[in-house]
Amino acid sequence: MSNVLIYTENFDGKFKKSTFEIASYGAEIATxxxxxxxxxxxxxxxxxxxxxxxxxxxxxxxxxANEGYANLDNQAYASVVASAVEKENASVVIFSGSTIAxxxxxxxxxxxxxxxxxxxxxxxxxxxxxxxxxxxxxxKAFADVVIKSEIKIISLAQNSYGVVENPCNVVxxxxxxxxxxxxxxRVTNVEKxxxxxxxxxxxxxxxxxxxxxxxxxxxxxxxxxxxxxxxxACSRPVSDEGWRPHSEHVGQTGKIVAPNLYFAxxxxxxxxxxxxxxxxxxxxxxxxxxxAPVFQAADYGIIGDVQKILPQLNEAFRKxxxxx
Amino acid sequence: xxxxxxxxxxxxxxxxxxxxxxxxxxxxxxAQWIINPWDELAxxxxxxxxxxxxxxxxxxxxxxxGDKNAEPTIRKALAIGADDAIxxxxxxxxxxxxxxxVSEAAKAExxxxxxxxxxxxxxxGSAMGGMLSEFLGLPSVSSVSKLEIEGDQVKVNREIPGGNxxxxxxxxxxxxxxxxxxxxxxxxxxxxxxxxxxxxxNVVAPAGATALTEFVAxxxxxxxxxxxxxAAENVGELVELLHNEAKII
Numbered sequence: 001m002s003n004v005l006i007y008t009e010n011f012d013g014k015f016k017k018s019t020f021e022i023a024s025y026g027a028e029i030a031t032x033x034x035x036x037x038x039x040x041x042x043x044x045x046x047x048x049x050x051x052x053x054x055x056x057x058x059x060x061x062x063x064x065a066n067e068g069y070a071n072l073d074n075q076a077y078a079s080v081v082a083s084a085v086e087k088e089n090a091s092v093v094i095f096s097g098s099t100i101a102x103x104x105x106x107x108x109x110x111x112x113x114x115x116x117x118x119x120x121x122x123x124x125x126x127x128x129x130x131x132x133x134x135x136x137x138x139x140k141a142f143a144d145v146v147i148k149s150e151i152k153i154i155s156l157a158q159n160s161y162g163v164v165e166n167p168c169n170v171v172x173x174x175x176x177x178x179x180x181x182x183x184x185x186r187v188t189n190v191e192k193x194x195x196x197x198x199x200x201x202x203x204x205x206x207x208x209x210x211x212x213x214x215x216x217x218x219x220x221x222x223x224x225x226x227x228x229x230x231x232x233a234c235s236r237p238v239s240d241e242g243w244r245p246h247s248e249h250v251g252q253t254g255k256i257v258a259p260n261l262y263f264a265x266x267x268x269x270x271x272x273x274x275x276x277x278x279x280x281x282x283x284x285x286x287x288x289x290x291x292a293p294v295f296q297a298a299d300y301g302i303i304g305d306v307q308k309i310l311p312q313l314n315e316a317f318r319k320x321x322x323x324x
Numbered sequence: 325x326x327x328x329x330x331x332x333x334x335x336x337x338x339x340x341x342x343x344x345x346x347x348x349x350x351x352x353x354x355a356q357w358i359i360n361p362w363d364e365l366a367x368x369x370x371x372x373x374x375x376x377x378x379x380x381x382x383x384x385x386x387x388x389x390g391d392k393n394a395e396p397t398i399r400k401a402l403a404i405g406a407d408d409a410i411x412x413x414x415x416x417x418x419x420x421x422x423x424x425x426v427s428e429a430a431k432a433e434x435x436x437x438x439x440x441x442x443x444x445x446x447x448x449g450s451a452m453g454g455m456l457s458e459f460l461g462l463p464s465v466s467s468v469s470k471l472e473i474e475g476d477q478v479k480v481n482r483e484i485p486g487g488n489x490x491x492x493x494x495x496x497x498x499x500x501x502x503x504x505x506x507x508x509x510x511x512x513x514x515x516x517x518x519x520x521x522x523x524x525x526n527v528v529a530p531a532g533a534t535a536l537t538e539f540v541a542x543x544x545x546x547x548x549x550x551x552x553x554x555a556a557e558n559v560g561e562l563v564e565l566l567h568n569e570a571k572i573i
Binding site: 011071072073074075078098099101102103104105106107109110111113114115116117118119131134135136137138139140141142143144145146147148149183184185186187188189190191192193194196198200201204228239240246247249252253254260261271272275278281282284285295296297298299300301302303304308309312313316317319320324 | 335337338339340341343350361362418419420423442443445446447448449450451452453454455457458459462463464465466467469479482483484485486487488489490491492493494497500503504507508535536537538539540541542543544545548549551552553554555556559560562563565566567570572573
C-alpha cells in the first residue's frame, strides 16, 4: 500500500499550473514510497487534457465525469475521493492548497481516519515517522508535523514545490461511484468576473494600501496590473473601508498569496499583512515612511508618495514591455 | 432555532513568535490570548442573525476545547453576546481530536446552524470545520462570505476562484466562514462583560479523542536580506533590477 492519490482540480475543464505542481509533488512522493502516482479528476475534462498529467509523473488518471457532480457538494465529493483511495489502495492523498482542500479534504480525513496537514511547504522530511514541514503562525515559524495514521492527507501550499517534468505513460480510466442520496446543498446561482487575473493564479500581484488615499485613486494601480498581466489586491484597511472588495484583501485574515513578484504600494506592512505575503519570491515596496515595517520584508524599496511614483512606474514598465 | 459557534483560543495575531530552547515548542508564556479572528466574525454574524430573527433564533451557543486557561476567551464570547458556552475540558491536540470532541458535545443539542472559522491563526490548519461536519454527518459549505436566512431557507455565498456561488444548504448544516461574513467583529460592552459573569459556562468531560498528527519540532524563519533602496527619481533602476538581478520579469 504505497500508492499516492492526487486530487486534481480543473477550472472550466482545464488544468492550471497549481494542478501540475501537485501532480509533480505527488509523483515524487510515490517514487519515495515505491508506488504509483494516480490522479483523480472530478468533472468534465477532455482526454487530451487528462493525459497532460502524465508529463509530471502520473501513471493513471481516474476520470470521474459523472454529470450529477457538476456542482461542489463537500459531502458527496469527499465520498468520491474516499472511494478512489480505497480502490487504489493509496496511502497518501494529495490536495492543492486551494479552497477545495479546506472544503473536501477534512471530510476525507474523517472518513478514512487519515491525519491531515494543510499547506505543507515541501516533501516529507522523513517517511517513518511520516513527517511533513509546514508554516505555522502565518510564516512566523516553521513546524515539522508527524502524521501517525496509516493513510496520510497532505495539502500542498501553492508555489512551494514547483512543476517538475517527468514524462510517463499514462492510462485514463473511467471512474464512478454507486448512486448516492441527493446532495444536501444546492447551487442556485454563479457569478464570475471574467477577464481578470485571479489572485491565486497570479505570478505578479499589485497591491494598494491606505497610501492611495481613496478608491478614486486606483486607476494607475490597475494600469500597472494591466501592463504586467498582474492581479490587483489590497490591504485590510482598504477592504474594511469598502474601497475595494473583500475578495482582494491579502493578509493573515484575508488571502495568503505566494506570487513571484508582489508590489506593496502605500502599504505600511502591518505584521498581519506581511504574514499573508511573506512567501512571495520578490517584494517591492513603495512608502513615504522609511521606517515602515514593509521595508523589512521587501527586497526592493522606494521611499516616496505612491501617487507620484505610480505613474513613473507605469511609464518605466510600459517601456520595458515594449522593448522586451 | 439554535446556532453553535466554534471558538478557538489563539495567541494575539501580533504576538512575536519565540521558540523554546530545544525548538520543540512555541514559547507562548507571555502571549495575550484572543478569539480566533474568523471565529469572532462568525460569532458576530450569529448574533446579527439572532437579533434580526424576531425570536426565531432563540439561542447562540459558543463552544471551545481547552483547559481552564481558555476560559477568559470563552467568557469574552459570552460578553460579546453569546447566550451560553460549553468548554470541553481537554487539550486541543489536533484538528481531528478537536472536531471529534466538539461533535460529541454538540450532538445532544441539535443545533440548526454550526459556524466555524475557516482557519485558526496559530497552526493554520483549515480543517476543523470540515472534520466536524463529517463527524456529525451534516452537509457543509466552505469559503462562506455571506449568510442569510430567508423564511426557513438558509442562503450562503461561497467564494470560488474569480467569483461567487449562491448555495442553499439543507439544515442542520455547518458553515465554514471567512472574511466578509460580518463587517467588523463586535467588541464587548461594559454591560456585556457584567452579564457574561452570570451566563452558563458548562464544562464537559472529553469523549477521549485520539489525535492523528503531532507537531514535533519548530524552526524560525530564514532571516531576510536587507531591502535594496532605489531613489524615487530613478524608478527605471527598479525595472532593471527586477529584470537582470531578480530575473523575475
